[in-house]
Amino acid sequence: MEIRGAGRIARAAVEALVSQADSLAARDLPTYRKGMEETAAALLATRPTAVSLPNAIHLVLQAMEDAATVAEAREAVKERGEAFLRSSAEAVHRIGEIGAHHIRDGDTVLTHCNSEAALACILEAHRLGREMEVFATEVRPGNQGLLTLRTLSGAGISTHYIVDSAVRHFMNRVDRVFVGADAVTVNGAVVNKIGTSQVALAAHEARATFIVAAETYKFAPRTILGELIEIEERDPGEVLSPAEASSLPNVRVHNPVFDVTPAAYVDLIVTEKGAIPPALAYLIIRDYLGWSLEEFHKTFQIDHRDQV
Numbered sequence: 342m343e344i345r346g347a348g349r350i351a352r353a354a355v356e357a358l359v360s361q362a363d364s365l366a367a368r369d370l371p372t373y374r375k376g377m378e379e380t381a382a383a384l385l386a387t388r389p390t391a392v393s394l395p396n397a398i399h400l401v402l403q404a405m406e407d408a409a410t411v412a413e414a415r416e417a418v419k420e421r422g423e424a425f426l427r428s429s430a431e432a433v434h435r436i437g438e439i440g441a442h443h444i445r446d447g448d449t450v451l452t453h454c455n456s457e458a459a460l461a462c463i464l465e466a467h468r469l470g471r472e473m474e475v476f477a478t479e480v481r482p483g484n485q486g487l488l489t490l491r492t493l494s495g496a497g498i499s500t501h502y503i504v505d506s507a508v509r510h511f512m513n514r515v516d517r518v519f520v521g522a523d524a525v526t527v528n529g530a531v532v533n534k535i536g537t538s539q540v541a542l543a544a545h546e547a548r549a550t551f552i553v554a555a556e557t558y559k560f561a562p563r564t565i566l567g568e569l570i571e572i573e574e575r576d577p578g579e580v581l582s583p584a585e586a587s588s589l590p591n592v593r594v595h596n597p598v599f600d601v602t603p604a605a606y607v608d609l610i611v612t613e614k615g616a617i618p619p620a621l622a623y624l625i626i627r628d629y630l631g632w633s634l635e636e637f638h639k640t641f642q643i644d645h646r647d648q649v
């Protein structure tokens with residue numbers, strides 16, 4: 342929980358892989374590969390929902406495939422990892438440029454949670470001189486909204502801070518909602534911080550435009566075959582202190598930290614390759630993550646007859 346946001350999580354994992362690639366001692370290539378795969382497995386186990394994590398790890402480890410020696414494998418992982426770190430930072434910048442086009446002078450924007458990509462759009466619009474007001478939610482129970490407030494206030498943007506349950510109350514004043522994503526499925530559903538789907542519902546009802554800012558590596562290839570994104574449940578103690586909970590023996594506390602916003606409530610997904618409607622999510626998975634349906638079946642050795 343020291344590292345927040347799907348983009349930062351992916352970058353931290355890649356930094357760890359690059360550092361391990363350097364320091365891992367192995368006599369031969371199979372031992373080196375196994376050591377790197379164990380490191381990858383440990384990193385993958387840290388967060389189940391942010392698909393940026395497996396996507397980034399997969400991309401970096403794939404670089405070892407053609408290596409003939411330990412030195413070649415080490416170099417390949419370092420090179421691919423550093424390229425990922427650069428392109429990930431550039432993607433946020435580019436998303437900011439594209440997303441800012443969707444904020445007009447005089448707009449009121451609402452954001453939920455603390456998304457680097459969503460904030461990049463708001464910050465860039467502000468830099469371009471657009472007059473705007475921003476509503477930022479508290480984000481119970483982790484209070485990531487405070488991080489968002491610091492960024493917005495630091496940039497000199499006029500910001501209103503509201504509790505999560507006040508979203509619908511204020512939605513009629515909102516023109517655009519900008520949120521980030523931990524994962525985008527093949528059918529354009531968006532997995533993001535708990536409460537995002539309620540924000541989307543309120544936006545839909547009030548006819549405010551709901552925009553998701555997501556790097557292409559937040560799109561989830563395995564959803565092509567119907568795999569669901571796992572929703573992380575965190576410690577119930579974040580919601581109710583153990584002392585309070587122990588005085589309420591018949592109460593069970595739930596703390597899912599992400600939820601799923603159906604594509605029907607999403608107007609636009611801004612990626613570094615351009616803005617798309619949610620219905621085109623498969624194109625991102627195919628064209629930028631390299632997972633065509635055929636390759637997918639080949640990689641996982643799925644026989645079509647098994648699917649009948």
Ligand code: RUB
Nearest residue numbers: 345346347348456457458521522534
């Ligand atoms: C963070 C969160 C963010 C997305 C996108 O949750 O839900 O909206 O990860 O962020 P947590 P970014 O704080 O629990 O990790 O655009 O920065 O990748």
